[in-house]
Amino acid sequence: MSVRRKSALVLLVAMLTLLTAACGNKGKDTEKLTTVKFSEVIRSIFYAPHYVAMSKGFFEEQGLNVDMNTAQGSDKGAAALIAGTADISMVGPETSIYIYNQKGDKILKVFHQLTSKDGSFLLSREKLDDFKWSDVQGKTIIGWRPGSAPQMVMxxxxxxxxxxxAEVITNIASPAMAGAFTSGQGDFIQLFEPVASTLVKEGKAFYAASLGEAFGPFPETSYVATSDFIEDHPEIIQKFSNAVAEGAQWLTTASNDEIAEALTPFFEGTPEDLIIQSIERYKSQDTWPTNPEMTQAQFDTLQNVLIENGVLKSEEKIANMEEIVDMSFVKNIGKTD
Incomplete structure (x- = not known):
């Protein structure tokens, strides 16, 4: 064998060895990630910090692989936790109160408060130059499922x-609400972004009001897990909280182009300008708290709303918030061992 051929063979073997090692390491890196079965309540830019954490690899940096599905309702997200088909759910925190008062085998605990305002917007069929809530008098509103956070805020x-x-229609499934409105049902509709801005851009609805601004502070969306899962896997809960917090922080400094790039994979078919407009609307009403901790004041507001809406009796109020809320992980965000 000539020296030239022998050198080429050695080089080829070396290259194959490096390639094999690289592929092997990649497989090992993937294997090191802990898979978390995650259920989101609906798909909305209202939950942008979570999608950013997925898109920018913040979960992976924490050693987590988030296997996400969309429940289409907090009740279904809670049911997934109880059934064990989800490890963590993004739902309305009222579900934890409902489950607690059922005195069943499982307790659901809130461990991270994602939003501090309602994220829905009221749209009208006719253009109203100076909307007043009295304009809704005697009209019909396509709204959300009874007992859900947006329905109660409305x-x-x-x-x-x-x-x-005002008649609020609450028996239309969330994926069908926009279609029902555009087909002629209802005088107003309550929608989240980016669906709200999409209808406005298409000329099928007109912006009337922000429920978040109209109602004020409200702990609408939380990350929840069973008390058993939290006790058995505190490291997963901490890493999950760290990643989401990093996603929220990233949103505060990212450019519009960067935000659009990060969120577009989760909202295929939604123009970039509507994604940015949705983000700006949510930012303007302080949707995402800098400190994702559910406070006692927020918890009191939540229970008062439940009582006002007839889904919780006064005697069923949970006196000790810590029965269904664990903010220890939020308090440890940013800390190192």
């Missing part, structure tokens, strides 16, 4: 604004 806002005789 009802409490109507009470607060002294609106009477």
């Amino acid at each position: 009802n409490s806002t109507l009470i607060k604004e002294q609106v009477k005789d």
Whole structure:
């Protein structure tokens, strides 16, 4: 064998060895990730910090592989936790109260408060230059499932604004709401982004009001897990909280182009300008708290809303928030061992 051929063979073997090693390491890196079965309540830019954490690899940096599905309702997200088909769910924290008062085998605990305002917007069929809540008087509103956070925020806002005789339709499944409105049902509709801005851009609805601004502070969306899962896997809960917090922080400094790039994979078909507009709307109403901790004041507001809406009796109020809330992981975000 010539020296040239022998050198080429040695080089080829070396290259194959390096390639094999690289592929092997990649497989090992993937194997090192802990898979978390995650259920989101619906798909909305309202939950942007979570999608950023997935898109930018913040979960992977924490050693987690998030296997995400969309429940289409907090009730279904809670059911997934109880059934064991989800490890962590993004739901309305009221579900933890409901489950606790059922006195069943499972307790659901809130460990991270993602949003501090309602994320829905009221759209009208006719253009209203100077919307007032009295404009809803005697009209029909396509709203959300009874007992859900957006439905209760809507009802409490109507009470607060002294609106009477407004009919809120609550029996249309969330994926079908926009279609029902565009087909002629309802005078108003309550939608999250980016669906709200999409209808407005298409000329099928007009922006009327922000429920988040109208109602005020409200702990609408939380990350929840069973008390058993939290006790057995505290390291997963901590890493999960760290990643989401990093996603929220990233949103505060990222450019519009960077935000659009990060979120577009989760909202295929939604133009980049609507994604950015949705983010700006949510930012303007302080949707994502810098400190993702559920406070006692927020918990009190939540229970008062539940009572006002008739889904919780006064005697069923949970006196000790810590029965269904564990903020220890939020308090440890950013700390090192």
